[in-house]
Amino acid sequence: xxxxxxxxxxxxxxxxxxxxxxxxxxxxxxxxxxxxxxxxxxxxxxxxxxxxxxxxxxxxxxxxxxxxxxxxxxxxxxxxxxxxxxxxxxxxxxxxxxxxxxxxxxxxxxxxxxxxxxxxxxxxxxxxxxxxxxxxxxxxxxxxxxxxxxxxxxxxxxxxxxxxxxxxxxxxxxxxxxxxxxxxxxxxxxxxxxxxxxxxxxxxxxxxxxxxxxxxxxxxxxxxxxxxxxxxxxxxxxxxxxxxxxxxxxxxxxxxxxxxxxxxxxxxxxxxxxxxxxxxxxxxxxxxxxxxxxxxxxxxxxxxxxxxxxxxxxxxxxxxxxxxxxxx
Numbered sequence: 001x002x003x004x005x006x007x008x009x010x011x012x013x014x015x016x017x018x019x020x021x022x023x024x025x026x027x028x029x030x031x032x033x034x035x036x037x038x039x040x041x042x043x044x045x046x047x048x049x050x051x052x053x054x055x056x057x058x059x060x061x062x063x064x065x066x067x068x069x070x071x072x073x074x075x076x077x078x079x080x081x082x083x084x085x086x087x088x089x090x091x092x093x094x095x096x097x098x099x100x101x102x103x104x105x106x107x108x109x110x111x112x113x114x115x116x117x118x119x120x121x122x123x124x125x126x127x128x129x130x131x132x133x134x135x136x137x138x139x140x141x142x143x144x145x146x147x148x149x150x151x152x153x154x155x156x157x158x159x160x161x162x163x164x165x166x167x168x169x170x171x172x173x174x175x176x177x178x179x180x181x182x183x184x185x186x187x188x189x190x191x192x193x194x195x196x197x198x199x200x201x202x203x204x205x206x207x208x209x210x211x212x213x214x215x216x217x218x219x220x221x222x223x224x225x226x227x228x229x230x231x232x233x234x235x236x237x238x239x240x241x242x243x244x245x246x247x248x249x250x251x252x253x254x255x256x257x258x259x260x261x262x263x264x265x266x267x268x269x270x271x272x273x274x275x276x277x278x279x280x281x282x283x284x285x286x287x288x289x290x291x292x293x294x295x296x297x298x299x300x301x302x303x304x305x306x307x308x309x310x311x312x313x314x315x316x317x318x319x320x321x322x323x324x325x326x327x328x
Contacts, residue, residue: 008263015268019275023285031290035236042298045232049225050074056119056218060211061112062204063104073098076310079303082265092117094310101313107194111201118166119212121159123219124254128152131251134244139280148252167206172198226250233294237287245281249291252277265296 020028032039054070061070076098077091084090092113099109129152136145165171176195205211224247231246253273257266271292278288 004262012263012267012269016271019271020289023289027286028290031237038236039294042229042233043301045229046298049222052218052222052225056215057116059215060115060205062108065102065104069102075302075306079306082299083303107197107201110198111205114202115205119216119219123216123223125159127223127251128255131248135248141280166202170199233291237290239283239287249274249277
């Protein structure tokens with residue numbers, strides 16, 4: 001998995017560099033320079049979707065947890081997935097660990113993150129469907145829309161199967177049995193949280209329909225809030241578009257990133273997606289790439305301090321464990 005992620009990272013970075021060179025690095029830099037300091041206003045705009053995501057996560061955590069705490073953990077999760085070569089899954093593991101440190105039972109922390117990720121997939125599916133509907137309304141691109149609709153139709157059974165496996169398949173109990181057979185290192189990690197308990201906790205959350213509905217609502221609101229960030233970034237770059245076009249750009253680009261999830265930070269994927277969709281909407285390729293770089297700037301400014309803070313907490317935890325062992 002690490003080798004695949006590294007290969008994907010190199011390939012994505014190469015595509016990104018080639019695309020920038022093809023469209024003209026000087027022109028793209030001029031666009032960003034012309035916008036200047038006003039691009040920093042994207043930072044507070046980026047807080048809103050993360051806060052809404054945290055509110056959705058809190059809705060399915062059965063134990064009491066502060067929204068601010070979940071927001072900070074969400075920032076770290078996004079930073080790990082977006083800035084480290086972990087194929088967009090490492091952030092969830094870190095999230096479970098940090099949530100458990102806040103006093104939430106490890107089993108329920110694991111179940112909450114798993115269900116939250118599943119709801120994210122469902123929310124993004126609906127979000128992409130909305131983007132496709134807007135695309136058809138604005139561009140009348142029947143052929144492309146039909147292809148996207150076929151993709152949505154093909155992915156619906158996969159999502160349904162995933163829901164069924166998590167709800168009825170005792171998935172994590174089976175995974176634990178496999179881990180125990182594979183070796184002592186995996187055996188030690190497998191007993192930390194019993195798979196059967198995680199399956200039971202997930203089943204309990206699936207029965208809490210009101211919690212699930214609230215969480216999905218908050219998450220969908222977070223996706224719409226990300227469209228505001230895209231709309232504002234385009235305005236700052238000198239391109240005025242309606243909210244519907246910003247939604248199309250955001251939803252279809254997210255779909256591409258999720259499809260090629262193994263590429264760290266969606267390098268190259270995000271740029272190609274924005275250029276391709278932007279072409280349909282009358283947004284120049286140079287503007288689309290400048291938009292991508294502006295969004296990446298926001299993630300980096302948010303993510304680097306979050307990663308440093310996370311590493312600091314890991315170091316402190318390591319010191320505490322060492323001290324306890326020395327006393328023992």
